[in-house]
Amino acid sequence: MKTGRTWLVYTLIRVGIFAVALAILLLTQMTPWIAAALAAVISLCASYIFLRKPREVLANGLYEARHGTAKEAPRPTEKAGSDEDLEDTVVDDADSRRADDA
Numbered sequence: 001m002k003t004g005r006t007w008l009v010y011t012l013i014r015v016g017i018f019a020v021a022l023a024i025l026l027l028t029q030m031t032p033w034i035a036a037a038l039a040a041v042i043s044l045c046a047s048y049i050f051l052r053k054p055r056e057v058l059a060n061g062l063y064e065a066r067h068g069t070a071k072e073a074p075r076p077t078e079k080a081g082s083d084e085d086l087e088d089t090v091v092d093d094a095d096s097r098r099a100d101d102a
Helices: 003-027 032-050 052-067 083-101
Strands: none
Touching (some): 003 032, 003 052
């Protein structure tokens, strides 16, 4: 599963857990701000216990993005007569001109 899709699914599941917990707590006639805080703690604990795999995929994706270790497509190799050769020639000519002037 791609990291972006995993991020979306993980977030939707966590929001769903929060919404269900909040609805249940509000149905018990609990004060709304206490119910919201308790629902947040419940959703945090539930996601920590039950959503380990998507959380690890997200953590690895963030680590790879931060440290640049993501799998990249291989770059094509330089061809003979490429820009590098032209640059080397120009630099060598400039160096020889400086040596002649000195």
